Structures are given as C-alpha cells and as structure tokens.
Amino acid sequence: MLIVRKAKKKIVRPDGTHEAWVYQSPALTPITFKELVKECAESCGEPASKTTGVVTALMDRIAHYLNLGRTVQIDGIGTLKPTISSTAVATAEDLQNPEESIKGVKLRFYPHKPLQDAIAKNGYEYQPELDD
Numbered sequence: 001m002l003i004v005r006k007a008k009k010k011i012v013r014p015d016g017t018h019e020a021w022v023y024q025s026p027a028l029t030p031i032t033f034k035e036l037v038k039e040c041a042e043s044c045g046e047p048a049s050k051t052t053g054v055v056t057a058l059m060d061r062i063a064h065y066l067n068l069g070r071t072v073q074i075d076g077i078g079t080l081k082p083t084i085s086s087t088a089v090a091t092a093e094d095l096q097n098p099e100e101s102i103k104g105v106k107l108r109f110y111p112h113k114p115l116q117d118a119i120a121k122n123g124y125e126y127q128p129e130l131d132d
Contacts, residue, residue, distance in 0.1 A: 066107065078111040 033055075041051040062072050062080065071081045088099045094101065111119075 074112075074118045076112055076114045078109055081110065083104075083108050087126055 012041050037048055037055055040055065041047050041048040044051070060128065062074075065072050066080060066082050069082055071079060073079045084105050085103045086098070087103060089095055
C-alpha cells in the first residue's frame with residue numbers, strides 16, 4: 001500500500017504569488033538487491049548464490065542491450081527504452097558531429113498493466129506519525 005504524509009506548502013511561482021498544497025510520500029528505505037535476491041531464493045527454493053547469479057546475469061544482459069540502444073521489454077513488469085534529446089542543426093554538415101547537438105540521454109520506464117494495477121489496487125493510506 002502506498003503511504004502518503006501530510007500536505008506540504010509549495011510555492012509555484014518564483015515571485016511567491018501563488019501557493020499550492022501537495023501530498024508527499026515519505027522517503028522510506030529502499031529495498032536492496034541483497035534483500036530481493038534473498039526473497040527470490042526463498043520463494044523458488046534455490047540457494048541465494050544461484051539466485052544472485054541469475055539475477056546478476058539478467059541485469060547484465062539488460063544493460064548490454066540498453067547500451068546498444070535497444071528497447072528491453074520485460075513482460076508483466078514494463079519496458080525500458082533509452083532515449084536521447086538533441087538540438088536542431090542548421091545544415092546537413094552539422095550532422096557529422098552529433099556530440100555537439102545531443103543534450104541528454106535518459107532511460108524511460110513504461111510499466112505494464114500488471115504493475116500499474118498493483119500500484120492502483122493498493123491505493124494509499126495516510127500515516128500521521130510520518131509527518132514532520
């Protein structure tokens with residue numbers, strides 16, 4: 001279940017003329033790789049060392065294909081897609097040096113329906129003890 005804490009004041013304009021109140025989720029401790037591997041090992045009945053090897057190999061392959069500019073689709077989880085943003089160039093000769101026009105490289109994540117449903121189904125819960 002997603003947890004929210006009390007609304008915080010947020011100034012929307014730099015001159016301070018507009019305010020808004022927004023809900024925030026708390027900064028909870030992230031689940032570590034080691035914890036995930038341990039849970040996966042217990043769930044499938046395999047030793048943690050074997051599970052670590054499989055998960056590490058999977059991540060290596062994902063990184064390899066992303067490095068090649070390929071989109072990686074993991075059924076039931078989502079799609080990882082590398083994208084670039086660039087500035088327009090005036091002439092065809094400028095295309096010969098793409099490093100100058102590329103502004104940034106990002107990794108986009110598009111969750112698949114089961115993951116979207118898992119988040120939406122759980123809803124949210126207000127926990128006042130997390131308020132500052």
